[in-house]
Structure formats: C-alpha cells, structure tokens
Amino acid sequence: xxxxxxxxxxxxxxxxxxxxxxxxxxxxxxxxxxxxxxxxxxxxxxxxxxxxxxxxxxxxxxxxxxxxxxxxxxxxxxxxxxxxxxxxxxxxxxxxxxxxxxxxxxxxxxxxxxxxxxxxxxxxxxxxxxxxxxxxxxxxxxxxxxxxxxxxxxxxxxxxxxxxxxxxxxxxxxxxxxxxxxxxxxxxxxxxxxxxxxxxxxxxxxxxxxxxxxxxxxxxxxxxxxxxxxxxxxxxxxxxxxxxxxxxxxxxxxxxxxxxxxxxxxxxxxxxxxxxxxxxxxxxxxxxxxxxxxxxxxxxxxxxxxxxxxxxxxxxxxxxxxxxxxxxxxxxxxxxxxxxxxxxxxxxxxxxxxxxxxxxxxxxxxxxxxxxxxxxxxxxxxxxxxxxxxxxxxxxxxxxxx
Amino acid sequence: xxxxxxxxxxxxxxxxxxxxxxxxxxxxxxxxxxxxxxxxxxxxxxxxxxxxxxxxxxxxxxxxxxxxxxxxxxxxxxxxxxxxxxxxxxxxxxxxxxxxxxxxxxxxxxxxxxxxxxxxxxxxxxxxxxxxxxxxxxxxxxxxxxxxxxxxxxxxxxxxxxxxxxxxxxxxxxxxxxxxxxxxxxxxxxxxxxxxxxxxxxxxxxxxxxxxxxxxxxxxxxxxxxxxxxxxxxxxxxxxxxxxxxxxxxxxxxxxxxxxxxxxxxxxxxxxxxxxxxxxxxxxxxxxxxxxxxxxxxxxxxxxxxxxxxxxxxxxxxxxxxxxxxxxxxxxxxxxxxxxxxxxxxxxxxxxxxxxxxxxxxxxxxxxxxxxxxxxxxxxxxxxxxxxxxxxxxxx
Numbered sequence: 001x002x003x004x005x006x007x008x009x010x011x012x013x014x015x016x017x018x019x020x021x022x023x024x025x026x027x028x029x030x031x032x033x034x035x036x037x038x039x040x041x042x043x044x045x046x047x048x049x050x051x052x053x054x055x056x057x058x059x060x061x062x063x064x065x066x067x068x069x070x071x072x073x074x075x076x077x078x079x080x081x082x083x084x085x086x087x088x089x090x091x092x093x094x095x096x097x098x099x100x101x102x103x104x105x106x107x108x109x110x111x112x113x114x115x116x117x118x119x120x121x122x123x124x125x126x127x128x129x130x131x132x133x134x135x136x137x138x139x140x141x142x143x144x145x146x147x148x149x150x151x152x153x154x155x156x157x158x159x160x161x162x163x164x165x166x167x168x169x170x171x172x173x174x175x176x177x178x179x180x181x182x183x184x185x186x187x188x189x190x191x192x193x194x195x196x197x198x199x200x201x202x203x204x205x206x207x208x209x210x211x212x213x214x215x216x217x218x219x220x221x222x223x224x225x226x227x228x229x230x231x232x233x234x235x236x237x238x239x240x241x242x243x244x245x246x247x248x249x250x251x252x253x254x255x256x257x258x259x260x261x262x263x264x265x266x267x268x269x270x271x272x273x274x275x276x277x278x279x280x281x282x283x284x285x286x287x288x289x290x291x292x293x294x295x296x297x298x299x300x301x302x303x304x305x306x307x308x309x310x311x312x313x314x315x316x317x318x319x320x321x322x323x324x325x326x327x328x329x330x331x332x333x334x335x336x337x338x339x340x341x342x343x344x345x346x347x348x349x350x351x352x353x354x355x356x357x358x359x360x361x362x363x364x365x366x367x368x369x370x371x372x373x374x375x376x377x378x379x380x381x382x383x384x385x386x387x388x389x390x391x392x393x394x395x396x397x398x399x400x401x402x
Numbered sequence: 403x404x405x406x407x408x409x410x411x412x413x414x415x416x417x418x419x420x421x422x423x424x425x426x427x428x429x430x431x432x433x434x435x436x437x438x439x440x441x442x443x444x445x446x447x448x449x450x451x452x453x454x455x456x457x458x459x460x461x462x463x464x465x466x467x468x469x470x471x472x473x474x475x476x477x478x479x480x481x482x483x484x485x486x487x488x489x490x491x492x493x494x495x496x497x498x499x500x501x502x503x504x505x506x507x508x509x510x511x512x513x514x515x516x517x518x519x520x521x522x523x524x525x526x527x528x529x530x531x532x533x534x535x536x537x538x539x540x541x542x543x544x545x546x547x548x549x550x551x552x553x554x555x556x557x558x559x560x561x562x563x564x565x566x567x568x569x570x571x572x573x574x575x576x577x578x579x580x581x582x583x584x585x586x587x588x589x590x591x592x593x594x595x596x597x598x599x600x601x602x603x604x605x606x607x608x609x610x611x612x613x614x615x616x617x618x619x620x621x622x623x624x625x626x627x628x629x630x631x632x633x634x635x636x637x638x639x640x641x642x643x644x645x646x647x648x649x650x651x652x653x654x655x656x657x658x659x660x661x662x663x664x665x666x667x668x669x670x671x672x673x674x675x676x677x678x679x680x681x682x683x684x685x686x687x688x689x690x691x692x693x694x695x696x697x698x699x700x701x702x703x704x705x706x707x708x709x710x711x712x713x714x715x716x717x718x719x720x721x722x723x724x725x726x727x728x729x730x731x732x733x734x735x736x737x738x739x740x741x742x743x744x745x746x747x748x749x750x751x752x753x754x755x756x757x758x759x760x761x762x763x764x765x766x767x768x769x770x771x772x773x774x775x776x777x778x779x780x781x782x783x784x785x786x787x788x789x790x791x792x793x794x795x796x797x798x
Contacts, residue, residue: 004434006420006437007419007420008417008420011413011414011417012413015409015410015413017409018409018410032406032603036603036606036607039408039409039412039607040456040606042409043412046448046452047448047449047450050445050446050449051449054442054445055446055472060698060699062793065798070466096790191793191794193789193793194793195786195790201699203696206435206437206438206439210438210441213441300600302462302464303462303598340600389597390592393592394498394592396464396590397499397588397589397590397591398499398500398588
C-alpha cells in the first residue's frame with residue numbers, strides 16, 4: 001500500500017546493529033553472556049531512541065530521559081540526571097520551572113541530534129573557533145521567592161522582553177540538561193518545562209515518524225560505537241591502571257572551562273585492587289569518580305557502589321581521597337565496585353576547581369589493600385556495607401529521572 | 403554457539419505484532435497514517451516493555467514508568483503518573499520516600515505480570531488490593547517507610563502492608579490535579595530479604611522474548627475494551643462502567659465510559675451534576691485503542707482543579723475536534739471515534755451524566771448564558787500552561 005516502511009522493514013533494518021557492535025566490542029568473539037548483554041544494551045538504547053528521538057519534536061519539545069541506570073550509555077555520571085530535547089535554531093523557547101536545591105543544573109546547546117563517530121572525530125563543533133557548545137546553568141537566571149524561574153532561549157532577544165534570556169547558537173539542534181546532585185536523598189531535583197512560543201506545532205506526520213524510526217539503527221550504533229571507541233582511545237593514549245587528565249577533552253578545549261575530566265583504564269584480576277589517590281582540590285564546586293565497563297556503560301550504580309562524590313566519599317585527615325577499585329569488597333568505605341567486567345574505564349571529574357591535582361593509581365593484591373592505606377582509613381563491616389548500599393539504592397531511586 | 407536467541411531472533415519474534423494488532427483495530431482497510439500510528443504505538447510499548455519488564459527485577463526492584471504521554475496505551479489518566487515493579491510474593495520489601503503534596507498515591511497489588519488480552523471475566527475475583535500512602539505515618543519532614551510482606555516481620559512495629567500470595571506486580575498511581583504546583587511523591591523500594599544479583603544471560607533473553615506478548619497483550623486488551631463499551635454502553639453516551647462492575651468493582655472509584663463518534667462539525671455536550679462530596683474527579687477522551695488523546699499538546703482531559711463548574715454545581719464540557727471557544731473543551735483530536743471516560747473517587751453519590759450531540763457552531767445555545775468565551779489567545783495561554791504542568795509532573 002504505502003511508500004512508508006512497514007514495522008517488519010523497520011525491524012529488519014535493526015538486524016545488523018548488534019553484530020556490528022559485537023564486531024567492534026569483541027572482535028575475537030564474545031561469550032554467550034556478552035552477546036545477551038549487548039542485546040540488552042541495544043534494546044535499552046532502542047527504548048532511549050524512541051523517547052528522545054522518535055517521540056520528541058522541536059515544535060512541541062519535552063525534556064526526555066536520555067541516560068540513566070536503565071539507559072546506560074555515554075558513561076553516565078550517577079550524580080547526573082540527563083535529559084534531552086530536540087529544538088530548532090530559529091525557534092523561540094521558554095524554559096520554566098523550579099530550581100530545586102541540587103548542586104547545579106546545566107543546559108548545553110548541542111549541534112547534533114544523533115551520536116555518531118563524527119562527534120568523536122570532530123569533538124568540538126561549537127559556536128566558533130576554539131569554543132565549545134554553549135552551556136548555561138539555572139543559577140545564571142533570576143530565581144523567584146517560590147523557587148521558580150523563566151528564561152527565553154532564542155537567537156535574538158525578543159523585542160521589549162526584559163526578563164532572563166539566553167542566546168541560541170547557530171546550528172543548535174538539541175538541548176542536553178545535566179542535573180547534578182550529591183546527597184541523592186535530600187537534595188531536591190529541578191523541575192523543568194520547555195515550550196516553543198513562535199510556532200504552535202502539529203501532530204507529527206506519518207512520514208516524519210517513519211523517518212525517525214528509520215534513524216534508530218544509527219541512533220543505537222552511533223551511541224554505543226562512539227563510547228566503545230572512546231574507551232579504546234583512552235586505552236591507547238592514557239594506558240592501563242592510570243588516571244590522567246583527559247587528552248580527548250583537552251584537545252577540544254571545550255568542557256575544560258568549567259570541568260576537568262580524568263580518565264584511565266582499569267584492568268585487574270579478581271584478587272587485585274587499584275588504590276586511587278589524589279589530594280582533593282579546595283575550592284572545588286563538585287567532584288566525583290566512577291568506574292564503567294569497556295563500552296563506557298557505568299557499572300550499575302543502583303545496586304553497586306560504582307561511584308563516589310564529594311558527599312558520599314570519605315576524605316582522609318590529610319585532605320586526600322583514597323578509593324579502592326576492585327571486584328571483591330576490600331572492606332573500606334571508599335570501595336569502587338567494578339563488578340565482573342574484565343576491564344573498563346576509571347573516570348574522575350573536578351568542576352570549577354582552582355587546581356587540578358595529579359592522581360596516582362597503584363595495583364595491589366586486594367587482600368593487602370589496608371597495608372597501602374593510612375592507618376585511619378575508614379573501614380566497613382559487612383553489615384555497614386549492607387546499610388551503605390541500601391541507602392545508596394534509596395537515593396538513586398529518589399532522584400527524579402524524568 | 404549459543405542456545406539463547408540472538409538479537410535477530412528476538413526481532414523476528416516481534417515481526418507479527420503490528421499485523422496482529424491491525425487485524426483487530428482495523429479489520430477492513432487501514433490508512434497509511436493509521437498503519438504508521440500503530441507502528442509508533444508498538445514501538446512505544448516496546449520501550450515501556452524494556453523499562454518495565456526487561457530492566458525490572460523482583461530482587462532488585464525500582465519503580466519504572468509504565469504509562470505516560472510517550473507510552474499512552476492503557477487509557478492513562480493524565481492526572482496519574484503510573485509506575486510499576488515486579489514483586490515476589492514471598493519477599494520482604496521496604497517502600498520509603500517523601501509523600502509530597504499530590505492528591506493521593508495508591509499502590510495496587512496485581513496478579514498479572516504479562517498482560518492478558520482477554521476480556522473474559524476471571525473465574526475468581528481479581529486481586530485488587532490497594533493501599534494508599536495516606537494510611538502511613540509521616541514524620542515531620544513528610545517521609546514514610548512501610549514494610550510490604552506476607553507476614554509482619556517479628557518484632558516490627560512500624561507501618562506494614564500485607565502482601566497477597568498472588569501478587570506479581572505493584573502498580574503505583576500518583577494523582578495530581580494542579581500539575582504545576584503539587585509536589586509529586588518520591589518513592590524508593592528495596593528488597594530486604596534478598597540482595598539479588600546481576601540478571602543472568604538466560605533471564606535477559608527470556609524477558610526480551612516476552613516483548614511480543616507484552617505489546618500485543620497490552621494493546622489488544624484495550625482495543626477490545628473499547629469495543630466492549632461500544633457494544634454494551636453505546637455511542638455518544640456516558641454510563642457507569644458495566645465492565646468494571648462485572649469484574650468485581652472498585653471500592654473507592656466509580657468509572658463512567660461511553661463512545662464518542664461525531665463529525666468534525668459536531669460536538670458532544672456532557673453534563674454532570676457533581677457529587678457534593680468527592681475526593682477527586684476527572685474526565686478524558688481517548689481514541690478507539692484507549693490511547694488517551696495527547697494531553698501535553700491538547701486539552702484532552704479536565705480534573706476538578708482544571709475544569710470550570712457552572713454556578714448550578716453542574717460540570718458541562720464540550721467534546722469536539724474544532725475549538726468550541728469554551729473553557730471546558732475536551733479536544734478529541736482527529737480520531738474518528740473513541741472513548742469518553744469519567745471517574746469519581748470517594749464520592750458520596752454517583753450522578754447520571756447526559757450527552758447531547760449538537761452542531762459545534764450551536765454549542766452556545768445549549769450552554770448556560772454565563773458560560774465564558776475563551777478567545778484564541780486565551781486558549782493559547784491555557785494550552786501553554788497545560789504543557790508546562792504536564793512537564794513538571796515527575797514521570798520517573
């Protein structure tokens with residue numbers, strides 16, 4: 001009947017996605033568990049693609065959940081809630097809501113709607129030479145007594161409008177929101193709505209829906225390939241069992257305005273551990289460390305302690321953070337649980353810090369970890385670990401994801 | 403190498419889904435737009451299936467988003483946020499969080515894990531055990547904690563809800579009327595008797611393999627329910643739900659259902675003398691799959707905070723495709739026919755509703771003379787405020 005692709009045709013076009021990804025991720029052949037894990041990841045990013053690319057509409061925008069514990073790509077920072085909406089660079093948008101009390105809320109103007117290797121190869125397609133994509137934060141705008149805000153985003157300030165206004169960069173195609181919380185239980189997440197003011201929009205025509213569904217193989221492959229490749233970049237350029245300031249981020253010059261990323265590969269045996277040490281910069285508006293697998297899927301942070309931030313971590317009396325990356329529980333508060341993955345990424349970030357410390361990473365037998373840590377290192381019993389993980393599970397669930 | 407299904411195998415198992423759904427939804431010819439709309443519907447339900455069936459784990463539960471503006475099957479009430487977990491009836495679960503300020507938060511125990519498309523009445527009364535967060539003790543910060551288990555844990559004196567041996571799932575309904583200003587509850591769940599473990603490869607594969615049944619079961623059930631109402635309630639009426647009463651009724655809530663089927667130049671005037679006491683009421687329009695009309699971008703529902711009630715205590719609404727210029731417009735969009743549904747929650751009486759078909763241009767002659775006119779500019783503001791409110795609700 002129609003010219004548009006059928007359901008079967010759309011599904012068939014998704015067929016090669018997992019084989020292509022397995023070819024990149026496990027070129028020498030995956031285990032059965034790895035095949036199923038990639039199936040699950042691809043299905044999850046299909047769901048993410050529906051929410052963020054098929055449902056969304058630049059004329060009728062809604063911030064949709066992009067990366068989180070169930071849609072685990074892009075090396076999500078467990079402290080961040082990531083939301084995305086497509087927008088049109090020629091549009092006039094109002095962003096409204098309530099600021100909440102979380103550490104910060106950033107909104108980045110992105111020059112793309114779909115991740116691809118192009119993003120890796122030209123990481124800083126920004127608003128101009130040497131500039132990254134523009135990032136605003138809610139703390140830049142006026143917050144009313146009831147905690148509400150309203151800001152207009154457009155290429156030019158609307159005539160006679162004197163309220164908060166953010167300039168839209170040329171070529172912007174989507175907005176990425178990052179809401180950062182450290183005390184997951186007690187900080188109040190921002191509530192954010194977006195409306196397009198210059199166009200009313202219409203129901204999505206069947207042709208556009210079909211096109212967006214047809215984009216999903218690229219959505220899935222592009223996103224997972226990008227991050228799998230980025231992990232291998234760090235393997236090649238940073239090396240194993242290290243934590244170095246990100247060469248990839250630095251080479252772009254963008255994010256480093258506010259945030260320094262540190263990356264390295266972890267690759268240890270089950271009876272080994274990595275002791276990660278750095279002096280915590282002071283001041284520093286926010287810092288955090290996480291472990292991910294070798295596709296940049298962050299290790300399940302609802303059920304495992306795979307990340308620590310400046311509220312969750314214990315800092316030693318000398319002002320240093322010392323964490324232990326391992327599969328087995330080393331019995332210290334600052335355990336970073338790498339789960340069963342054979343290797344993966346270790347990543348730390350410092351946000352608005354005055355200085356960027358060097359981090360050391362030392363491989364030791366997991367049974368000897370305490371011998372490599374200060375005598376006053378905070379240890380935990382099995383019961384204390386259970387309580388710590390229960391509190392973490394609650395906190396992760398109390399965050400607002402969507 | 404493996405006995406488990408490949409990605410291609412799993413996709414192949416989904417291939418028949420849309421044809422099966424189309425055969426029931428549009429047994430005669432379907433337009434291309436309808437085919438694509440069903441494809442979109444199936445894709446949305448696959449996404450919800452990933453979140454609520456593949457990701458979820460009764461040993462490591464997390465409330466996941468089930469029905470919402472992006473996943474509209476099940477006739478979602480726009481005032482409700484629906485979340486779900488799978489549950490083991492032998493487990494001991496702790497629910498904790500903040501009550502918030504929304505109208506109510508209900509948690510219902512359900513016996514079905516994968517939806518059954520059949521409308522056959524169950525042989526035994528269905529499991530409909532529902533608890534409400536307002537049964538619980540709140541501390542001064544508004545936080546709560548309740549244990550849900552088959553038996554009260556020994557020595558535990560705090561809040562406790564019994565878990566039915568048939569329970570497979572919990573469905574949470576968070577109801578808000580002033581979407582922008584009420585504060586949604588935050589609810590976490592932990593299993594206390596079993597720490598769980600990473601899902602096995604075989605379990606991932608099995609759950610992925612459930613997706614065809616998940617999509618078909620959910621959508622077919624609702625397509626059939628709409629047709630039940632067409633047959634048993636009729637067209638352009640709004641009657642107390644015979645289906646709900648046939649399957650045992652609901653203790654707190656009365657549902658009214660009927661079919662709307664009008665031309666683009668026609669309108670339905672719905673008139674309901676409101677109960678003098680009612681904890682919550684609401685009305686919505688959906689299509690003929692029980693997909694609620696897009697409530698982010700259209701005024702397809704009204705609740706007791708959004709609606710305008712006439713001075714005689716009667717709620718009067720106008721269902722139409724064209725804007726009739728009244729506050730209580732229910733925008734049925736372009737669907738040829740579908741469902742009208744109204745609900746009264748904890749009401750002291752269940753009034754009769756009348757439905758009158760009129761030309762949309764003649765609507766005013768059938769409404770009280772003091773019914774205010776809504777100009778296009780005012781409608782624009784009303785819809786922008788609605789869009790904002792819908793987005794400020796916490797979905798997940």
